[in-house]
Amino acid sequence: MHEPDQHIIQGRLADFEKRCRENGLKMTHQRLTIYRELLSSRDHPAVETIFQRVRRHIPTISIDTVYRTLATLEEAGMINRVDTTEGLVRYEADRGIxxxxxxxxxxxxxxxxxxxxxxxxxxxxxxxxxxxxxxxxxxxxxxxxxxxxxxxxx
Ligand SMILES: [Zn+2]
Ligand SMILES: [Zn+2]
The missing domain is CATH 3.30.1490.190 (Ferric-uptake regulator, C-terminal dimerisarion domain)
Incomplete structure (x- = not known):
């Protein structure tokens, strides 16, 4: 599971700039960090969890920014919202699988x-x-x- 996983993550990260351009998005450090965090998470984290993880890399980031960035990346088809029966919204990076x-x-x-x-x-x-x-x-x-x-x- 880990070998192909690393392969997919590297490939998607390499494509990040291109995909941003295709979607008319500026490639920012915040977007890249949030996207990278989701790519390496397999647990479909909720927004709060993503916020906690991203904060380790960008201590000044706000939860509002995380919300906004997730919405932007979702609209661009780079991440997916996972439908759950609970009220929480959970996300995953799109791996093309x-x-x-x-x-x-x-x-x-x-x-x-x-x-x-x-x-x-x-x-x-x-x-x-x-x-x-x-x-x-x-x-x-x-x-x-x-x-x-x-x-x-x-
Ligand atoms: Zn269980
Ligand atoms: Zn999934």
Missing amino acids: PHHHLICMKCHQIRDFIWDAFDTLPRPPEVDRWGQSVARNVVITGICRQCYEQAEKK
């Missing part, structure tokens, strides 16, 4: 999973009648193994 999410209702951990069969499933005619689909994402909510095994022990 289609995947879906497993969300534990107890510990709120979000994990990625690949579902090739679903990705290639033909769309129901209803969807095409409705309009043009851009993305298909599956969210599976439940209790992760760690949480239910812990509950059984009690």
Whole structure:
């Protein structure tokens, strides 16, 4: 997991300037730092968590700036907002790999999973009648193994 991961991170970072230019964004130190932080996070952090992590590199950054930067990067398609059942918004960097999410209702951990069969499933005619689909994402909510095994022990 770590080798290809490093590879993807390096590639995306190298593309950052180009992608900013394509989206008419100035490449700022803050944007780069937030983007890099998300690229190396696998836990789909909430805004508050991203803020804490970025603050280690830029102590003067405000949470408002983090919010604004996340919105900008999301609009540019460089990061994705992950839909959760809880009220919190969580983010991940776009790695160009289609995947879906497993969300534990107890510990709120979000994990990625690949579902090739679903990705290639033909769309129901209803969807095409409705309009043009851009993305298909599956969210599976439940209790992760760690949480239910812990509950059984009690
Ligand atoms: Zn859990
Ligand atoms: Zn994900």
